[in-house]
Amino acid sequence: MSIPLLNASGCLDALTAPDVARSLDAFVTKTITPLPREGNPPPRIAETAHGMLNSIGLQGPGIEAFLSDHLPVLAALGIPIWVSVGGFSAGDFASVCERLDEHEEVATIELNLSCPNVEEAPETSAQIVAAARAATTKTIYAKLSPASWDIAEGARAVAAAGAEGLSLVNTIRGLALDPRTLRPRLPRAVGGYSGPALKPIALACVHACSQAVDLPIVGMGGVATGADALDLVAVGADSVALGTIFFSDPGAPVRIRAELEAGAAALGFAQPEDAKGVASEIPDLQEFLTA
Amino acid sequence: MTVPGLLPVHAGLRPPTVNFSLERARRQSLRVVAVNAVGLYSLVRLERGAVEPGVPGQFFMLAAPGSVLPRPMSLCLAPPGELAFLIDPIGPGTRALCALEPGDAIHVLGPLGNGFDLGVEQPLLVGGGIGIAPLPYLSEQLGQPRAVLGFRSAAHAEAAALVPNAQVVIEPTLVTALVPHEPVDVLACGPEPMLEAVRRLAPRAQLAWEAPMACGYGACYACVVDIGGHLKRLCVEGPVLRAP
Numbered sequence: 001m002s003i004p005l006l007n008a009s010g011c012l013d014a015l016t017a018p019d020v021a022r023s024l025d026a027f028v029t030k031t032i033t034p035l036p037r038e039g040n041p042p043p044r045i046a047e048t049a050h051g052m053l054n055s056i057g058l059q060g061p062g063i064e065a066f067l068s069d070h071l072p073v074l075a076a077l078g079i080p081i082w083v084s085v086g087g088f089s090a091g092d093f094a095s096v097c098e099r100l101d102e103h104e105e106v107a108t109i110e111l112n113l114s115c116p117n118v119e120e121a122p123e124t125s126a127q128i129v130a131a132a133r134a135a136t137t138k139t140i141y142a143k144l145s146p147a148s149w150d151i152a153e154g155a156r157a158v159a160a161a162g163a164e165g166l167s168l169v170n171t172i173r174g175l176a177l178d179p180r181t182l183r184p185r186l187p188r189a190v191g192g193y194s195g196p197a198l199k200p201i202a203l204a205c206v207h208a209c210s211q212a213v214d215l216p217i218v219g220m221g222g223v224a225t226g227a228d229a230l231d232l233v234a235v236g237a238d239s240v241a242l243g244t245i246f247f248s249d250p251g252a253p254v255r256i257r258a259e260l261e262a263g264a265a266a267l268g269f270a271q272p273e274d275a276k277g278v279a280s281e282i283p284d285l286q287e288f289l290t291a
Numbered sequence: 292m293t294v295p296g297l298l299p300v301h302a303g304l305r306p307p308t309v310n311f312s313l314e315r316a317r318r319q320s321l322r323v324v325a326v327n328a329v330g331l332y333s334l335v336r337l338e339r340g341a342v343e344p345g346v347p348g349q350f351f352m353l354a355a356p357g358s359v360l361p362r363p364m365s366l367c368l369a370p371p372g373e374l375a376f377l378i379d380p381i382g383p384g385t386r387a388l389c390a391l392e393p394g395d396a397i398h399v400l401g402p403l404g405n406g407f408d409l410g411v412e413q414p415l416l417v418g419g420g421i422g423i424a425p426l427p428y429l430s431e432q433l434g435q436p437r438a439v440l441g442f443r444s445a446a447h448a449e450a451a452a453l454v455p456n457a458q459v460v461i462e463p464t465l466v467t468a469l470v471p472h473e474p475v476d477v478l479a480c481g482p483e484p485m486l487e488a489v490r491r492l493a494p495r496a497q498l499a500w501e502a503p504m505a506c507g508y509g510a511c512y513a514c515v516v517d518i519g520g521h522l523k524r525l526c527v528e529g530p531v532l533r534a535p
Contacts, residue, residue, distance in 0.1 A: 042515055
């Protein structure tokens, strides 16, 4: 398989667009919490010059309705199902993981440790990962926030606590004002910033974490083209997730997969995965100085 | 922003999942035929290509040059070989759409959402401001029924020329003054206060709602409104909703 393409959690609904989901190599659910959640009041989005803010607030059915109503439909898609798990305490995360553990349709659990739009759990990311690790034997990916001075330190901590992969990165907190009133455009003032502006931040995070830990990485943040995906591979991502691009182009997986293959070939790589980590190779100093 | 009590027009008829096939999910690149001024609005006319016009009240996502997100627009007119959208240039995205030149190409996705239920006996179209956008196509499909339209200025009201058999009022007179008391089948689109007033006057009215929207096909959960007591996605349940 070439570089697998996934969706970023919360950026695609496989129930309303199953064929779009099937065009991915794995589908990641919107974050599932222990109880149903109505989410944040609208308006929930604000576009900015180079991205968008969202404040959805983990709207979702809760774990019980997810298992009874959603998971059977997702299982019929025929691709691996990753379930994004969220909560407001380590116990919340552990209880959802425990319920998922008995369902073989669930391939992987992604812990949403970094939603910018709800209250945070009091525990550290490592403590939450440890609690989830004790509650399930499933593969666990930790989704980290880019808003960290030293994300590599965070990556080492969740790896030590039992995470088997990293999802990098979540949105970063941002704020936009209404120019007529100078008041925030979103009811909770801040939202999660995504889109093209997030890409350099994501590249820096994947670059740092791929050097720090020996875990597979799903790279995401501002991917709109195959060239963007190839950049993430070059800094160390093993697979790539698409987010905001879905809102303007539901055909993005097919297009980006083709662009990724062609872009890698044009640079002399037999396949895209051959470009993995090339950005981190130590440059030949002499070559660098004479270039 | 939230409107308790509204229900999907097609409640019970639609399957629980939307059949958004990969073919329908492919956005199309359509060429601009012309952009015509209609009062203070612009009628953006695109070559139709292989895109279906859909049912009146359905919408399309139009990629605005320079914007990260596309803009949801209901179809205004479907002349042979064309799709035409009435747009009010109020922000960067809509201004970029109105500034398109003949020969430019933009990405278009649609038709999306649930349009008006056309099985009505005594239709009355009610529109306010840029909310008249879906009414010309709706009027054509219903055989040019009576319409009542309200605008905030005479310049804006020039757009009433797009809707046959229309009576027009200008603020401070409100369009609801023209809604008769006898039972009619109201099909309305306009600003929220107008839709609220229409819904009180006309039980069972079909109301084309609007909400900030990123994707148009259920992916983003941005466009939620209170439908039947819960926050639900307008693009999946609507945008045409029925007052109970």
